[in-house]
Every structure is written in structure tokens, then in C-alpha cells.
Amino acid sequence: MAALPDSNRSPTLEEGLRFLGTDRVELKWVEDLAGGRSMIDSAPDSAVLVTEALPLRANLSVLENMAIVPQYRHDTPYEAAADQAWQLLSRLEVTAMAFKRDPDLTSEERFQAKFLRAIMAAPPIIVIDRPGQLLPDTHYPPFLGRCLATLENHFEQCWIVDYLWNEPLYAPR
């Protein structure tokens, strides 16, 4: 998948959807929960998981949740770490959620916060585990595609682990 013609503009839903299933964003189909677990286990240890089971820190805002990663791992001063986090939030056009805490987020915002936090850790692979659980009220494949295409320069590789019976949802409509 080539980069978007203009990397500053947001991708359309169609462009986002086309981004899924490429070598950068692999779709991993599983038949059941056990299959999902073994698929996640097959990812390298350094992969970071975006899943319903791993929440944000409840007493920190989205910005702080993201900033804490470089602050802890690279001893980055808070201002620089928060600036780095703010740039990602701006890229996704979700700065309005920067100072919200987990209970105040919609499921879409919560997913975006978790994904951006994963990006801050700069892992070789980000694994999105069963996106249907993270985005229960959203037609999620175009939403995921658009988020990932917008942030394509900020992550190495992404796996989307989803149930086989959700495959039709990923077809263009």
C-alpha cells in the first residue's frame, strides 16, 4: 500500500478500508476464542495488544495515559512526552478527548486512545484483538481502516485478529 497522495489530509472511508488486509495491516481470521488466543500468543513478545481486556489507567487522562509510556521508558520529560502525544491526537483529529478519563470516553474514543497509547510504545507489531468487542456500536472495518491509514507513518505493522464470521463486514459497501 502506497502512502496517501497527500499525507496531511485524512483518508476517506474507502481509502481506509483498502488499507486493511495489506502487508502493513494484516487481517488474521480465527474461528473461536481459543484460536484468537493462540494467534495473539504467536505474536512476538514485544508486540503491544489493543484489547478490551487491557484498559487505560482510570485515574489518568488520555493525554497522560499516552505520555506515561515515553516518560517511563525513555525518561522523556512530561512536556515533551505530552507534546508527542498531542501530535498524534491532532493527526487523528481527536484532541477533544485529550483531557477526558476512561469512563467519559465513547467506545470509539476509547479504542483510539488505546491504539495511540500502543503507538507511543513503538512496538514492531500492534495487535488489535477482536475489534468488535472494542467498537460494539460501530461498523468498525471502515473506522479501523481510516484510523490506521491516518496514522500509517506512526506504526510498523498491525494485526487485526477477528472472527471468521465477521469477514463480510470488511467488504466494501
Place this chain on the structure above:
Amino acid sequence: MIQFQAINETLTRRGAATLSWLRGWGSLIWFAYSALVHALSPATYNSATRSVIQKQIYFTAWQILPGYTLFAALLSFVIIQIVVSTARDFGLSDFALETVIRVLVLEILPLVTALFVALRSSAAINTEVALMNVHNEIKALEDLGVDAMQLEFIPRVIGGTLSVLALSTVSGLMALILAYVVVYGAHPWNFPAYTLVVSKIFDLGILLGLGFKVVLFGMAVTVIPISEGLRAPSKLFFVPIAVLRGMVRLFFVLMLIEVASLALKYI
């Protein structure tokens, strides 16, 4: 046969309860040791942990400083008045100042500070850690390469200990000033006599002992709630039980430290 079965069941239940109690103390001692080792390691201190320490000191000490200082002043004033007037009644006025300082600054105020912090912050820490455990937040941090022990728990121990130390120092100094004013009046003429009494009480051994006791209080009010919060099973309905256990254990440990300190000094 039925009697033997009943005895067997009772003994099994008691044994399991005793083992769980011992495991609780074991994990508490292990956590305290680990906290101490981490606190002394320079690798613990990074931008994130420093920020948590600052927040802990802000919430535990700075936010309550005016109110607590006022309360400590009031308590000190009442106790000083009682001791001074009782000593006068029994013709023991010469010992009033020394008694007041020993009772207030060395014993009551550090203990009251620890109890105050325990009621205000330890209960909150215990609940927060138990909820973090239940909601998988610790695992979420570890998945990002962030050690929850180093980021969330050790800074709370350091911040909490420094807070108890700071609040005890402020309330102790307040009591020393009030003791002078009540015993000698609000003028500086008896200051040399006063400093003589103070220097007689606070020799090096007593100062070190007081510092050590306050540090132990500070560690107890953070280490015990965190350890109990971590030990709670990952079920929401266990959170109140974890807080209850933590608070009871904390109360006994604080009393034990105080009794041990009294025994070492006076027996």
C-alpha cells in the same frame, strides 16, 4: 465418625485461615523489602515515577497541610494546657515542659499524623490498587513495557513516607512553639532556658529513633494498603474486604511500632 469429620473440617478451616494470614504477612514483608530496594535504586527514578511521587506528596501532605496544622495546633494546645495545669497542681511545674515535649512531639503527634494519613490516603490507595488489580490495569501497563511496581507502587511508598515525615515535622515544630508560649508566655526572655530543656530531650539517639519511627509509620501507611490491594482476588466484590483487611492490619502495625518505640525508650 461424624465427630471426627467435624473436627477434621474445623481444623482444615482453621489451618487454611492461619496459612492465609501468614501468607498475608509474608507478602507484606516481601513487598516492604522490595519497596525499600527499589526506593534506594537510582534506576527507579525517571520522569514518570518522579511525577507520581510529586502527585502523592501533593495529595497526601500539601493539600491537607493548612487543615492538619490547625488541628495539630489545637490538639497540642489542649494537651499542653492539661499537662501544665496538672503539673502545677501537683507542684511539678519544673517537669511540665519536658513532659509536654516528650508526650507530644515524640509520641502523640507522629502517631496521630500516621493515623490521619492512614484514614485519608491509605484507604484510597488500598481501594485504587485493588481496583487496578481487578480491572487488569497492572497487566495493561506491563504489556506496554511499564513496570507497575516501579511506576505506580514504589512512588506511592516514597511519596507517602516523605509526607508523613513532613507532616510530623511541621506538627512537632508547631507543638514546640506552642509549648514555649504556654509555659513561658509570648516573650523571648526564657528562650535560653527553653533551648536547654529541648537540647536535653533531643539527643542524637532520641532524634534518630524518632526519625526511624516516623519513616516506619510512613512506610506502613503505604506498603500495607498496596500489599493488601495486590493480594485481593480479581473480583469486584473483594475490594471492600481488601480495604477492610488493609486498614485493620495497618492499625495493628502502627500500634505495634508505637508500643515497640515506647518499650525501647522507657523500659
